[in-house]
Amino acid sequence: MKAVDSAAAGSKWIKKTLAMACLGASCAGAAMATQAAGVLNLYNWGDYINPEVLERFTAETGVKVNLDTYSSNEEMLAKLQVGATGYDIVFPSVHMQDIMATLDLLEKTNINQSAGFENIDTAHLIAESDPKGEYCLPYGWGTVGIVYNKKAVPELNSWKEFFALPGQGKKIVMLDDMREDIGLALLLDGKSVNSVDPKELKAAQKFLLEQKPNVSAFTYDSIPMVQSGDIAAAQWYVGAMMYVMEDPDTLAYVIPEEGATMYQENMCVLKSAPNKANAKLFLEFFMKPEISAMNTVQQTNGSMNKAAIELLPAEIRDNPSINPSAETKEKLQIFRELGKGTKLYDRIWTKFRTAS
Secondary structure, rough: OOOHHHHHHHHHHHHHHHHHHHHHHHHHOOOOOOOOOEEEEEEEEOOOOOOOHHHHHHHHHHEEEEEEEEEHHHHHHHHOEEEEEEEOOOOOEEHHHEEEEEEEEEEOHHHHOOOOOHHHHHHHOOOOOOOOOOOOOOEEEEEEEEEEEEOOOOOOOHHHHHHHHHHHHHEEOOOOOOOHHHHHHHHOOOOOOOOOHHHHHHHHHHHHHHHHHHHHEEEOOOHHHHHHOOEEEEEEEEHHHHHHOOOOEEEEEEEEOEEEEEEEEEEEEEOOOOOHHHHEEEEEEOOHHHHHHHHHHHHOOOOOOOHHOOOOOOOHHHOOOOOOOOOOOOOEEEEOOOOHHHHHHHHHHHHHHHHO
């Protein structure tokens, strides 16, 4: 996933498209008949939810929402495993949801029996531990491609071109993310991003070690550097489209022709959640088409809510960088839980990040 800078949330473009997505009166929303009491504690990726969604939920239910953030699946899980308590809802990627299910960390919500679940595209019920949507609600999906500065690089279409930029005196940045970076190396070698074959992983490690001297930084905070032109291009999430739409003369986002990784986060209630009733209320609230659309427009990613998609402005709904063609989708790969293979990835990542 998929961090985005919250400062952009107030841009004129976002305000305009949010208004379009809300469709006037439908966005106003009537207060729920029963006002809920108490609080709701969310633990989410940085800036990965529209603040207005939280404000609307509080206005309609009376439930105060507290938001804490993390930068990776691993950070979130580690914090929970060392005893962090008080969180109600987390937003794991699909493979992390499966890991958390194995660890018995997730509450069975039966959200699939709630009104509004008919809006969810069942093609996105892809968690192996939750094929019917009995535990978690599909939240958002997207790709991890390349965002670049058009003044530094007029056009960029492939990972091959991306990794060739340092040889042309132009700087690149990659994510500081084990699965994304190893997954990209595997993808470019024609292998599965979920491979646990030692030979394939050794080749991926070799590729990354060869590229490391040419990469200026490994970070999630790439956007300001690309905007300023200090960095020509960065491996980043489709949420970059927020900035592209604000400044299309300077920025562009591309799903490379070789393919890319695809992410999907789901909204899950923790078994340890102190506010389970409010948590389920929030899941049901988020299934409202106008609420889901409001979030999608602000995040510039893909929606799994079929009714919400109909409310999206054309700039989002018909944008091939946000909603790619079937041909492009065939080149996307999503991460799966690796089981014991995770140790192989950990060793590769440690050697790679500590190599001088």
